[in-house]
Amino acid sequence: MKTNEKLALLRKKMKKKGLDAYIIPSSDPHKSEYVTKRYESRKWLSGFTGSAGTLVVTAEESGLWTDGRYYIQAEEELSGSDIKLFKMMQPGVPSYTDWICSRLDSGSCVGFDSGVFSVDEVKRMNKKFSPSKIRINGEHDLLDEIWEDRPQLPTNEIFVHELKYAGLSPVQKLEKVRTKMSESGTDCYIMSSLHDIAWLFNLRGHDVKNNPVFMAYAIIEKEKAVLFVEKKKITESVKNHLDENGVEVKGYSKIEKAIKNIDGKNTVFFDPKKVSWRLYDILPKTCKALNGEDIVENMKAVKSESEIRNIRNCQVRDAVAMAKFLYWIDANVGKEEMSEISVSDKLEELRRQQELFVGTSFDTICAYKEHAAKMHYSASESSQYTLAKEGFLLVDSGGQYLDGTTDITRTIALGNLTDEQKRDFTLVLKGHIALANVKFLYGATGTNIDIIARQPMWKEGIDYKCGTGHGIGYFLSVHEGPQRISQIMNNTVLEEGMLLTNEPGIYREGSHGIRTENTLLVKRAQKTEFGQFMEFETISYCPIDIRAVEANMLSEDEKKWLNSYHKMVYDNIEVYLDEDEKKWLEDMTREI
Numbered sequence: 001m002k003t004n005e006k007l008a009l010l011r012k013k014m015k016k017k018g019l020d021a022y023i024i025p026s027s028d029p030h031k032s033e034y035v036t037k038r039y040e041s042r043k044w045l046s047g048f049t050g051s052a053g054t055l056v057v058t059a060e061e062s063g064l065w066t067d068g069r070y071y072i073q074a075e076e077e078l079s080g081s082d083i084k085l086f087k088m089m090q091p092g093v094p095s096y097t098d099w100i101c102s103r104l105d106s107g108s109c110v111g112f113d114s115g116v117f118s119v120d121e122v123k124r125m126n127k128k129f130s131p132s133k134i135r136i137n138g139e140h141d142l143l144d145e146i147w148e149d150r151p152q153l154p155t156n157e158i159f160v161h162e163l164k165y166a167g168l169s170p171v172q173k174l175e176k177v178r179t180k181m182s183e184s185g186t187d188c189y190i191m192s193s194l195h196d197i198a199w200l201f202n203l204r205g206h207d208v209k210n211n212p213v214f215m216a217y218a219i220i221e222k223e224k225a226v227l228f229v230e231k232k233k234i235t236e237s238v239k240n241h242l243d244e245n246g247v248e249v250k251g252y253s254k255i256e257k258a259i260k261n262i263d264g265k266n267t268v269f270f271d272p273k274k275v276s277w278r279l280y281d282i283l284p285k286t287c288k289a290l291n292g293e294d295i296v297e298n299m300k301a302v303k304s305e306s307e308i309r310n311i312r313n314c315q316v317r318d319a320v321a322m323a324k325f326l327y328w329i330d331a332n333v334g335k336e337e338m339s340e341i342s343v344s345d346k347l348e349e350l351r352r353q354q355e356l357f358v359g360t361s362f363d364t365i366c367a368y369k370e371h372a373a374k375m376h377y378s379a380s381e382s383s384q385y386t387l388a389k390e391g392f393l394l395v396d397s398g399g400q401y402l403d404g405t406t407d408i409t410r411t412i413a414l415g416n417l418t419d420e421q422k423r424d425f426t427l428v429l430k431g432h433i434a435l436a437n438v439k440f441l442y443g444a445t446g447t448n449i450d451i452i453a454r455q456p457m458w459k460e461g462i463d464y465k466c467g468t469g470h471g472i473g474y475f476l477s478v479h480e481g482p483q484r485i486s487q488i489m490n491n492t493v494l495e496e497g498m499l500l501t502n503e504p505g506i507y508r509e510g511s512h513g514i515r516t517e518n519t520l521l522v523k524r525a526q527k528t529e530f531g532q533f534m535e536f537e538t539i540s541y542c543p544i545d546i547r548a549v550e551a552n553m554l555s556e557d558e559k560k561w562l563n564s565y566h567k568m569v570y571d572n573i574e575v576y577l578d579e580d581e582k583k584w585l586e587d588m589t590r591e592i
Contacts, residue, residue, distance in 0.1 A: 003081040019111035037151040068465025069375040106133040114138025119272035156206040167306035170245035187266040191218040196296035217255040302497040314404030319541035334389040340379035361398035361478040372513025389415035409517035425548040430456035431504035442532040446485035469501040543588040
């Protein structure tokens with residue numbers, strides 16, 4: 001079926017249920033960024049394949065809201081349908097709740113599946129719609145009624161993330177969790193986030209593409225920990241692991257019964273951004289509900305000494321794969337046929353040769369020329385370009401290793417560049433260096449320092465419509481909260497041991513896209529009478545293409561940073577390269 005035919009089917013169901021609007025988000029019951037195929041509802045209905053977006057359908061109209069990463073892509077993928085694109089955070093663009101209020105009359109009803117909306121989201125909807133006397137109804141999963149071949153939940157086996165990689169046992173982690181629970185007077189802690197659950201129990205899975213997680217819930221009490229997961233996914237080694245750590249296992253679907261049966265005298269803690277309204281709504285009303293940031297999310301965001309040690313080793317191996325890949329491109333572009341897809345495949349092949357590699361951390365973005373202006377471009381057989389010895393190739397990629405998760409972007413000069421391209425590349429580099437070099441007082445958040453990376457571009461009237469950096473998981477999601485570097489307000493203090501990306505960019509529709517991305521580790525700097533200062537250490541070891549740099553645009557300090565960075569790159573990875581690769585690396589890391 002085409003998009004408009006699917007919309008027509010949905011509208012029939014809406015009319016039958018007495019719904020005047022229906023909202024389809026991009027999430028699953030765990031508020032995951034990346035979801036199993038069963039929960040790709042917005043993608044299936046709209047045809048828009050980006051990872052973020054909300055679709056709203058009324059009897060007469062439909063709209064899709066997405067952020068700056070996907071403006072160009074969404075316009076193309078929605079073309080030919082009745083769905084109107086709303087570019088979030090742009091002047092004059094209403095939120096989807098404001099738009100609904102402007103379209104519906106008093107007494108109208110908005111439908112949604114409460115299983116995929118968080119407590120916070122439903123409360124905000126209620127607050128927005130109540131003054132207009134618009135009702136909400138979260139009882140209906142209408143996609144389940146019109147999506148005939150909707151995929152079932154995955155049944156992949158789980159595996160143990162060994163202690164030599166995890167650093168702490170589940171018993172040790174649970175002890176830390178219970179200490180936090182005790183501090184707040186919590187009797188019962190409901191967990192919904194797949195990444196938090198995987199980290200806490202030292203387990204990983206294969207249920208979500210590129211994310212080593214599995215579908216599960218957990219409830220932690222003072223003397224008991226219960227993992228809710230389909231038992232067919234539990235191998236003998238996983239069962240033994242959970243038994244050894246005092247973890248009880250119940251079926252995935254048993255979570256609702258367990259919540260209904262929580263002692264009504266208990267104080268229950270949960271993160272309202274992550275727990276679904278459906279689960280919250282069945283919590284005994286006599287329970288005292290404590291809302292707050294997820295205990296485990298904050299705990300796992302600060303990497304332990306053993307995790308950091310493993311991550312450093314992981315970054316070196318990933319950098320070796322990247323160096324071999326960049327050398328291969330330089331040696332072969334223009335001599336053999338290379339496409340965006342074949343180049344992506346080559347990079348994955350080189351990563352697979354590295355020890356402890358499990359898979360990619362996201363679908364590689366390999367974008368040539370104007371394709372790179374789409375921040376999250378995905379090549380297809382019909383859309384892909386063949387590479388030539390000219391212009392820019394942007395490659396944003398990462399790996400999942402047993403000892404870490406990586407994310408790195410390089411924009412590669414394949415041949416002749418225009419003055420504008422070199423200028424843009426250098427402006428991005430200046431922003432990247434500025435953020436890598438920044439020192440800040442303890443207590444700062446990513447929102448406080450986002451402007452540092454943008455300043456060189458803002459001076460020239462240029463901006464990028466996305467964040468500057470995000471947290472990275474530990475053999476988990478390539479995007480991890482609560483920390484991020486973004487203009488969107490974030491109150492998370494940057495703590496020693498947190499990981500963040502540094503990825504400013506310039507994107508010119510119809511021309512080119514440039515991004516330079518490394519991973520940063522938050523560290524303590526000097527402490528003075530004015531307070532504790534913090535700084536970043538760059539822990540990605542991959543050359544930045546100096547052939548695209550306008551050296552006269554860099555200050556002496558910026559040149560010093562680039563030369564020092566390239567020396568670090570060479571010193572860390574040259575021993576793992578063959579002679580030709582080593583000569584290439586020596587040239588690519590020469591001083592400017």
